[in-house]
Amino acid sequence: MSKAFSSEVDAGSRKENASKQKSDYDVAVVGGGLLGSAIAWGLGRLGKSVAVLDEGDITKRASRANFALVWVQSKGLGMPAYTVWTVQASQAWGRLAEELKQQTGLDVSLQQNGGFHLTLGEEEFGQRTELVKRMHNQAGAADYKMEMLSASEVKKSLPLIGPEVSGGSYCPLDGHVNSLRTFRAFHTGFRAFGIDYFPERPVSAISRSGGEFRLTTPKGELRAAKIVLAAGNANQTLAPMVGLYAPMGPTRGQIVVTERTMPFLPHPLTTIRQTDEGTVMIGDSKEDELDDRALKHSISAVMTDRAQRMFPHLSRLNVVRSWAGIRVMPQDGFPIYDQSKTHPGAFVACCHSGVTLASNHAFEIARMVAQGALEPELVGAFSASRFGAAGAANNSGY
């Protein structure tokens, strides 16, 4: 039987726990989306006993609504440390995909042969050129190796582009993955590592006494020596319970999916990618809204129109699916990784780009949590102390 909640634990294991004076788990991870799953998997990999507490399958999860890019170019303008963190994630993704495959047999279909951001017309080309320059000139930023290409140069890699494409930027570090399969692989890996996953256990209160954390859920209390808050936008509410701060400003995105078609897109784009299964995903909208129940067809129309102008043959395809999702978005757009001064052993982790950063969460954040302290040289820039008392201005850090 797995270790479980105080109200459910059998008398024998309760006695055993009491005699050892040991918490139920080394680490409790709150939130079972991509972030919580990657960190929990990474902790299990290091031999820690881990519980993941999640709300359940009906909740809003960015991890089930995303576009699945492992993306580097254009990330980190205004925070050079984020460029370094993103490049590191991109470089470690291959190792993550390989380890997941070895462990679970699941191929997450990582493709990392570079990605494009295409422009339509000269004005967009000029704006993109300016962005590439600003990224390049940012002191302390990692070298993204991002370059602007003319339409004829782009055509060598993407022969089916239409006449309206004026060119675009290319970054060899960019790629994409099957995000849902990655999610599944982490959860399959949980079983191999003996990690306990508890759905329908929303955490409503957290306290710390006797050197351990007690997490209140509708099905009882769970005790752990350390906790990681990885509850997406809900971190805003949970973090203050343990002296942490996670100001969020979530945004909504829409995605359109076509029927399967012949392989035609050998590299992903910021706004269009062909999945390993042959469908074409069109995405990248951004609205300051939190309701994901209804689709806005006016937004889908703009996205699909641009996609058809980039690749005219897409107009022959039927749309088979479409959805809206709420992003996890710290207020300035950059990740928040922090540890509590008042509640030692409590950590918070939230970010946009949880697909891209999954390798860092699995390998680096998990390692630091296991060691008991975040490393300032690696993630110090992401402390929520950057927001100061006044909070943060909305930005487009991602």
Ligand SMILES: Cc1cc2nc3c(=O)[nH]c(=O)nc-3n(C[C@H](O)[C@H](O)[C@H](O)COP(=O)(O)OP(=O)(O)OC[C@H]3O[C@@H](n4cnc5c(N)ncnc54)[C@H](O)[C@@H]3O)c2cc1C
């Ligand atoms: C449209 C769209 C496109 C995107 N495209 C990309 C992309 O191309 N590349 C990329 O890298 N990223 C992308 N993202 C972002 C990425 O999906 C997110 O960064 C990532 O999924 C965040 O994972 P998470 O685990 O933090 O959040 P979620 O997936 O939201 O998970 C949070 C979990 O916490 C649980 N929870 C909440 N409150 C509690 C509580 N009190 N107790 C217990 N559990 C709780 C929830 O039930 C949920 O399961 C995109 C997102 C969207 C919406």
